Amino acid sequence: MVNKVDKVVYDPLIGFSADPLVNKKTEDVQTYEIDDMYNKEQKVEEEGKKKKWLVIHYGAGDNNLASLIFSDTDELEKVGSDENTHVVSMLDLGKQYGVPFKGARIFYLKKDDNTGKINSPIIKNLGQVNTADPKFMASVLKEIISKFPADNIAIFIGDHGAGWEGAVEDDSAGGKFMKIGEIREALEEVAKSLGKKIDVLAFDACLMAMAEVGYELKNAVKYMVASEQLEGGGGFNYTILFSKAMADAIKNIQQASLLKIKVGPEDFAKLIVNAAKEYSHDIETISAVDLDKVTDLAQKINEFAQTVISKANENQAAELLQQYQKLSKDLQDLKNQQVNVDYEKLLEVLKNYNNLTQVLSGILGVSAKNNPELEKQVEQLKEFDQKLKQFLSAYAALNTSNKLQDLFAELNSTDAKKIKEKITKAQSFYGSFRDLKDFMRLIVEDKSISEEVRNKAKAVMDALDQYVLAEFHVDKYPGANGVTIELPSYGGPSSDYKETQFAKDTSWDEMLSKINKA
Template sequence: MNCKHIKHMAALLLSGSMLLSAGGCLDLEEESAGGGRTESVPQATFEQSTITVTPTGETGTRLSASGDGTLTIDRRRRETVTPMGAEGTWTVFVYMCGSDLESEDGSGSEDLEEMQAAATGSNMRFVVQTGGAEEWSAGEVDPDRLDRFVICDGDMKKVGSEPGASMGDGSTLANFLAWGIASYPAANMGLVLWNHGSGSICGVCFDELYEDDSLSLPELGSALECVYPDMTDTFRFIGFDACLMATVETANMLVPHGDYMYASQDTEPGYGWDYTALGDYLGSHPETDGAALGKLVCDSYYDACVDCDSEEEATFSCTDLSRMDAFMQSWNETARQMYALTENPEQLAELVRGITGALNFGGNNKAEGYTNMVDAGCILENTRRLLPGAKDTLAALEACVTYCRNGERRQDATGLATYYPLCIQGSEELSVFRNVCISPWYLSFVDKIAYGADHEGMLEGYRKDLWMGEDSLFWSEDALETSDWSWAYWNRDQGISIGLPGEDGETHVEYDTEPYMDEDGSYMFQLSEESLWETDSVYNCLYMILEDERLLDLGADDDVYMDWDTGEVYDCFDGYWFALPDGQPLAAFIAERGEDYNIYAAPIILNGVDTNLRIRQDYDGYGYPDMTTTILGVWDGIDTDSGQAARTIRPLNKGDVIEPRYSAYDPESWEASTFVGSEFVYTGDPALEEFILPDGDYYYGFCINDIYGGETYTDYVIYNVEGEDVYYYE
C-alpha cells in the first residue's frame, strides 16, 4: 500500500513524552403423517405439551475418506415423501433464545409483535418457544421457563410451558421440535433459530441464563435427527435469524433435514428478519416453494436493513441443500490441489495470500476478536489461477446459492462462508473444525498450515494420512484418543502475540537487509527470497511512551510501502494518527481492507460500557490526497469466552459519551493494564480526521505476518513528534 502522507523528517537526539488524560388457529382438515387419513389437528394444552427425546449424537450425515482422499457422503434419506398436513398449510417453528438481544433491547418481543401483525390467514401459524433471557418485555413470557406460543392471524396464545433449561443444549431444541411436530404438523414446515450466531466453530443460540451455552453444529444436527423418524417430509427451510451462520459446514449438517437454508454470512442487525413480511407472504401465497420463499426472506431482510441504515454490510442468502453434495465433491477435489501446492513455497504463498485476502466476516482483528469465517466463493475466485478445479467448484457453489442480497461493502459475497484459521484464539478450535469440515483434503490443508505455524514454517514432518484411508480420523469420534500424533499445536492458544519491543518473535524470518534507519529517516528492511515467499502481509505498529515509561498501544495499520518483487519494506510514518475531534489519539487496528477503503476498530468505553468504534477511511488516488474518515458506529465484537458474535454495528447518538480505551504495557515485565482517556461527548457529526500526534516519543516497528498465521516483530525505533515535525533518533 502507498503511504497516506508525505513525511517530513530530520535527525535529532531528543527525548520527551506526553501522558494522555488520565392456540393454533389451523382448524381445517389436515392430512395425517400416516398418509391418506385426514383429521382435525387438536389444540395443544399445557397437560399434553411435554414430549421428551434424547439426542444420540447422530446427525443424519457421515463423511469418510478413502486412502487417496476421495470423499464419501452417506446421508439418511427417505424412500418416499408424504406431506404431514393438508395442501397449502404452513407451520414455522421459531426457537427464540432471547439472550441480551431481548433482556437489553427487547428484540425478541418486537419480533413476536411482528408475527402478530402478519395477516397469516388460517393456513399459516408461527409456533414459538422462548427462553434464554434474564427478562422479557413481552408480559406473557416467563423468563424462568420455556414458554410455547402459537401465533396465527393476529392471535397469540400460550399453549405450553416447560421448566427452564439451556437453549444451547441440543436436547432442548429436540424436545421443542418433537412436541411441535406432533402438535402442529403441516404440509410445509420451517424452522428458525433466533439469537446470536458465530459461524461454524461456536454455533448459534447462546443462552445467557446458562453461561452463554450454545448449540454447536453437531448438536444442531443431532437434535434434527431426533425428530427425523417422526417426520414423513423434510423442513421446507431451516433458517437462522442470527449472525454468521451461512457457511458450508452449517449447510452440510442440514442436508438430510431441510430443502433450503436461509442465513447471513455476516453480522445481522438487531432488527433481524421481517416476520410480518414472512407471515403476510405465506398467508397470501400458501402454494409457494422454498426457493420463492427464500427470495422473499432475503429481500425483506435487506429492506429491513435499509430501514435501519445498516444495509452497507448486509448479506443474506438462500441455499438449495439438495445441491450441496455436488459442491462438496468438487470442493474436495479443489482442496486436493490446494494441498499439493504446499510442496511449492512460492505457489503456497500466493495461494494463502488469496485466501487471507478474501472477504471475511465477524471482526477478525486484534481489537474485536476472530470468527475465521471466510467467503468460500472469494477463496475460489482469488486462487483460480493456481487451482484448475476452482472454476468448476465456483460454478457448483453458484448452483447451490439460488439467491442472495448483499450491501455495498459485501458485493463480492457469494452466499456461503467456510472456516480458515486467520488467527486461532481458542485451544479447541481445530478440534471443533475436524468434526464439521466437509472435505478431508481441505482439513489436511488447514491442518498443515496450523502445523507450519507451530514448526516455524517447516512442513516436512506433517502427515496427511491421518485424514485418509480405512483408519482415517476424519469425522472420527475418537480421533485424538486413537492417534499417536502430537496434537500440541491443537491444544494451545495461538492468538495474536502482543508484539512489544524487546519481546522475542518468531525466528524463521530472514533478511537480505536487516531493519535499519536510512539517511532519509525511513525505517526499512528487505526480506530474503525465501521469507518473502512465506510472508502474507506487513503492518506497522505504534506505541506512545508515557511519562512513567509504560507503552501505550495505539494499534496497527497497513500504511507501509511493500515491494512484493524485491521484498523491500519502508515505513510511511508521518506523525499522523486517528484521533477524536478533541485530539485524543485512538488505538486503531485495521479490520478490513477494500480496494478504495479501510475499516478500523478502536476500543472505547461508550456510556460506561466497553465496545469498539468502527471507522471507515475512504481514499482516492496515489498518496491519498482525498481521504475521508467517518465513524460508522460501534460493534461489541466477539466474546473471548463463548465465541458469541455481537449483532451488527450500532449507530452513535448525539450526546453519547466516548472514552478512548488502550492497553498499556510495562516495558520490563510486559504486564498489561488498561488505560482510559478523557470523556468526549459525541456531537452527532460522524466525521473524523487523522491528527498530528501529541508531542512526545513513540516506538514504531513492523509486524510481519506469515502464511501460517504467525507473526514476527522487528526491533522498534523511536520517533519524536514535536509540533508538525517528526524526528528520529540516530
C-alpha cells in the same frame, strides 16, 4: 401471579426496561402491566388441522437478546396464522433482562397489531428450560409439529450465532452454547420423526451462512437461509428487521395460497431473501441455499484442497533447495568472479584440453618408465586431468541445480505462497470467516498459479452457483456471494473445527495447515 417488578416500559429502540427513566426522552414509550396473561394456557381450535405451511419461531432469548427476541414474536404476531398457515412461537426469556415473563411459552400466533404485548394464546407454559439443549430443541419442535400438521415445515431460529461453532445460548444454563453438531442431532431427530427433511431453516443469528453449517445440516434440512455477516448496520436491531423480513415472506405465502398459487419450500426460501432487501440498512448480507447440492460442493472443495496439498509439498521443496545450495555454491562463486570472459567458449576449450591430456598421459606413460622427468610430467597431466573432470562435472551439476531451483519456486512460491496471499485479499467477515467464492475467484484470475489448481477453484465456483439459490448484500461487502468458509491467514484450524462433519469428510483443514506454513 405478579412479579416484583409490576410494570415494564417498552421502547421501540431498546425494547423492555423496568426503569421508565431510561426512556424519558424517547417518544412512543408504552407501559404495560405484568399480570397473569403470560401464565394462562389455552387450547386453540386450530390444533390438529392440517394446513399448507407451519412456521415455527424458536426464540431462544434467555440472554442479552431477550427484548429483541420478544420483539421477533411481536413482529410475527402482526401477520399471525391464517387458514393456510400455522405460525407458532416458542419464546424463552430471562427475568433479569426486564421482559414481561421468565421462562418459556409456546404461542399460537394470531394476527394482532398491539406493539409491545403478545396477545396470542399460550398453548403451553414450559417454565424454566434450557433452549441450548439439543434434546429440548428436538422435543419442543416435534411437539409443535405433531399439534399443528402441515404440508411444509419452516423453522426460524432466533438467537446468537457463531457459524460452524454453533448457535443458541442460554444464560440460565450457565451460558450453555449449542454446538453445530448438537443442532444437527436435534434437527435430524425432528426430520426422522417427520419422515422427511425440514423444508426450510432460517437463522435469525449471526454468521450462519457457512459451507460447514450447510454440510452439517444436509441430512435434516432442504433449504437454509442465513447471513454471512455479524449483524445489521444499526448495530442493535438486526433481529427485529430479520423478523420483519420473515413476516413479509409469510404474508406473501398466505396471499399466494389465497389465490391458489402454490408456494414450495424453495420459493419460500427465496421470498425471505427478497423480503430482506427491503431492510438493507440493517440486513447487510443474506442468502438461501439448497442443501441437496452441498455434498457436491464439499466434494469440489475437497478436490481443490487435495490438489493444493500436492502442490505445497514443503519437504520436497526444501530438499531440492538444499541440493541446489550444496551443488552450486563453490562453482557459482567462481562464475560470479568472471569478468569479460566468454564462459561458454572457455568451457569448450577446457573440454578439448581434457581430451588432449588423456591422450598425452597415455602416450607418455609408456615411455616414462625409469625416466623420472617423464614420470613427473605424466603425474602433472593426470592431476590436471582430474581437476578438469571435477570442474566440468560441477558445471553440469550447476545446470541441473538451476532446474531444481525453478521447480522449487513453482512448488513453494507460485502455488502455496500465492494461494496464501489470496486469503487476506478475499472478502472477510468475522474473524477467519471469509467468502468462499471470492477466494476461489482470486485464485482463478491469477494466471501465475498452476492451471490444475485454477481449474479446481473454478469447479468450486461452479458448484457454488448451483448451491446458492438467492443472495443479497450491500455495497459495503462487494465480495459477498452468500457462503463463507473457515479461512485463517495464519496457523491451522482448531481442534473444535476438526470435529465438524465438513472437516472430517474433506481435506480442507489439512490444506489450511499446509499452506499457512508456506
